[in-house]
Structures are given as C-alpha cells and as structure tokens.
Amino acid sequence: MKVLLVGYSNIASRRILPALDSLGLECIEIATRRPEAVQSGSLKTPCKVYAGYEEGIHASSAELCWISTVNSAHCTHAKLALENGRHTIVDKPIGMHSLEVYELADISRKKRLLLSEAVVYTDHLRLRDTVIRLQKQGCTPRHITAVFCFPPLSADNFRRDPVLGGGALMDLGAYIVSPGRFFFGSEPVSISAWTTERQDGMTAGMRVLLLYSEGRSFSGYFSFEGEYQNEMRIAGTNFYVHLDRCFTTPPAAETTAVFKCGNTEAQWTFPADDAFVSYLKRVTALKGSEEMEAERQTLTEDQKALTLLKSALDREN
Known part of the structure; x- marks a missing residue:
C-alpha cells in the first residue's frame, strides 16, 4: 500500500512518518510546500516528495491520505482527497465547523471510503x-x-x-x-x-x-x-x-x-x-468494510459535542 502524507508538520515528522515507516508500506509520499525541509534519509520505506498539497493529491496514486496541514485547511484537503477516491485520515480537529465535517462524512459514505479523525x-x-x-x-x-x-x-x-x-x-x-x-x-x-x-x-x-x-x-x-x-x-x-x-x-x-x-x-x-x-x-484494517460507518459516527458525534463546547464558551465570554 502507498500512503500520501499531506503536510510536513511537526507531528508529521516526529510521529506520523515513523509510524508509517513501521507498517512495511510500498511507498510513503509527502506533499508539502517545503520539499527542501523533508528529512527521509532514516526511513526504511521508499519515499517520494511532491511540491504542493493539491499537486500531490492529484498526482499521487496512494490509496490512503493523511492530512496534516494547519487546522483551517484540514477540511479543504480532506475533501479533495476523498473526491479523488482516497481513504482519508485527518489530524484533529477534522474541521473548523460542523457543516463541513458532516459534508466530509457524507462524501466518504457515498464513495465508500474511510474517513477518520486522528485522535490517537x-x-x-x-x-x-x-x-x-x-x-x-x-x-x-x-x-x-x-x-x-x-x-x-x-x-x-x-x-x-x-x-x-x-x-x-x-x-x-x-x-x-x-x-x-x-x-x-x-x-x-x-x-x-x-x-x-x-x-x-x-x-x-x-x-x-x-x-x-x-x-x-x-x-x-x-x-x-x-x-x-x-x-x-x-x-x-x-x-x-x-x-x-x-x-x-x-x-x-x-x-x-x-x-x-x-x-x-x-x-x-x-x-x-x-x-x-x-x-x-x-x-x-477498516478500509472497505462496514465498520467504516462506525468510524464516521465517532467523528460526527465528537464534532457535535465540540460544537456544544464552543457554544458554552461563547455564552460565558
């Protein structure tokens, strides 16, 4: 399996890449706006780097994408990955607003793709x-x-x-x-x-x-x-x-x-x-199974609670 990591964040370089490297993948691909910053020499898995998030999502043949950009861009790149037929993992928070999160869940459901928020x-x-x-x-x-x-x-x-x-x-x-x-x-x-x-x-x-x-x-x-x-x-x-x-x-x-x-x-x-x-x-292990729906349910329930939490803070401020 090939995996595309979209974004080269601090958590991506420290924890996500080593975790991916342990899985025995065919290839790890990285889409980043800073290709010169990527340090892949210690990886056992072959690595390919794309200059740009959208460029990588469109050009990659990876089956799975992990979105690790800044919070405000999570939904944009997750939607693009899903629309390109990729199973998709997104750093928390998966989105800034509930409507965009529910839209991602609907797209993944219609396309029978995995969507998961990485609350690891x-x-x-x-x-x-x-x-x-x-x-x-x-x-x-x-x-x-x-x-x-x-x-x-x-x-x-x-x-x-x-x-x-x-x-x-x-x-x-x-x-x-x-x-x-x-x-x-x-x-x-x-x-x-x-x-x-x-x-x-x-x-x-x-x-x-x-x-x-x-x-x-x-x-x-x-x-x-x-x-x-x-x-x-x-x-x-x-x-x-x-x-x-x-x-x-x-x-x-x-x-x-x-x-x-x-x-x-x-x-x-x-x-x-x-x-x-x-x-x-x-x-x-959930890819292609009926259990993908439970994963979608988890992230939408958490998003519902997060919306209530935001409303509670707004009331008190």
Whole structure:
C-alpha cells in the first residue's frame, strides 16, 4: 500500500512518518510546500516528495491520505482527497465547523471510503487494557477528571493564529469530548465551559464540565498557559485509576497506572506501545468494510459535542 502524507508538520515528522515507516508500506509520499525541509534519509520505506498539497493529491496514486496541514485547511484537503477516491485520515480537529465535517462524512459514505479523525491516544495499549481490566474487576467508570496544560507557545506557532484555526478549543477540544465517548460509550447531555485565559484574541485556557446520562461526568482544565500537566483520573463507586501522560504517551517505554480499590493500591504496568502505530493498524484494517460507518459516527458525534463546547464558551465570554 502507498500512503500520501499531506503536510510536513511537526507531528508529521516526529510521529506520523515513523509510524508509517513501521507498517512495511510500498511507498510513503509527502506533499508539502517545503520539499527542501523533508528529512527521509532514516526511513526504511521508499519515499517520494511532491511540491504542493493539491499537486500531490492529484498526482499521487496512494490509496490512503493523511492530512496534516494547519487546522483551517484540514477540511479543504480532506475533501479533495476523498473526491479523488482516497481513504482519508485527518489530524484533529477534522474541521473548523460542523457543516463541513458532516459534508466530509457524507462524501466518504457515498464513495465508500474511510474517513477518520486522528485522535490517537485512545488507541494506546494502556488505555484499551485499562478498560478491559476494569471490566474484569466489575469496576464501572462514572466520573473522569483530566488536566492537559503546557507553557505558552512561540509567537510563530500556527496554534496562536485564529486565521489558521488556532486556539485551545481547536487544539485541545478533542481531548475534552472523547474521554466520555471512550469510557462511557455515550454523548454528553449537557456541556458547561469557562474561559480561564485568553491569548491573541482566542481562548487559551478553559475549565469544562460535561454531564452524561446516569449521573456520569467529565471535568477538566485545559490550557496553553500553564506548567506542563497531562493526566487523567477515572473513578467509580469503589475504585479510581490515575493515568499520567495519558494524552501524549511516549512510545518507547513501558507505562503504568495507579489503581486503588477497597483502600488497597496497586500499580498496573503495560508494555511500550506507539499510539500512532496502533491507531494506523486499526483504521487501515477498516478500509472497505462496514465498520467504516462506525468510524464516521465517532467523528460526527465528537464534532457535535465540540460544537456544544464552543457554544458554552461563547455564552460565558
């Protein structure tokens, strides 16, 4: 299989390319406006570079495209890839507005093509195995709290530019709306949110509260303006689990989780895993199957929740 990577972002060079290289592909193609910046010498897979996003999408014979451009361009290039008959993965956020995301879902459905938003952290072995372990012990998640903060971004980072789809909502929103879907298996029934920091005229930090059926909840603090924090706590009537580095887990080392039940604390250990590789293996296996519809449903449900989150922030600002 050939894969076309559209965009040569920081995450593309650091994580996506190595993940693609591990799959034993026929060829990795890269469409970028900076072909001179591509460093492919360490790749085992043959590599071809196109100068320009649209040029690459039109010229490539790849079966699958991964869109990794600036946020504001995601939908434009994803639509072009789908219309050219390519299965398509898109960096989060898949789009800036719900209507354009629903349009992508409709195109992919009509053309029987894969469409997936790359929210890869839920494919990490630690998270999936945590769900299995909790089920085996009869522990039902009811409340989730999370914090994901990092120091201010440099002035030239596109995530600080509203025209390019910057801001904490676009960058971190997927980490707010997806935990409830993953652990509860449902959509929120209400969302409240409060801006805590502003930067360049955009929300740079926020507190959130998402309520789900049966009294379940997700709450958290997400910000571009804090000391680095990246953790999640999952609690039920008789237990809690603490996961550090849950949203961006390093790929090369084993990971742990702290589990407490009946006033007894234990540490779970998990082998090293690369969330990008696990995600790619899962979604590429969906190509041409009926399960592509479930993947579309996931991204449209997340988009619906993200729209409610934006409305909640607008009400409070």
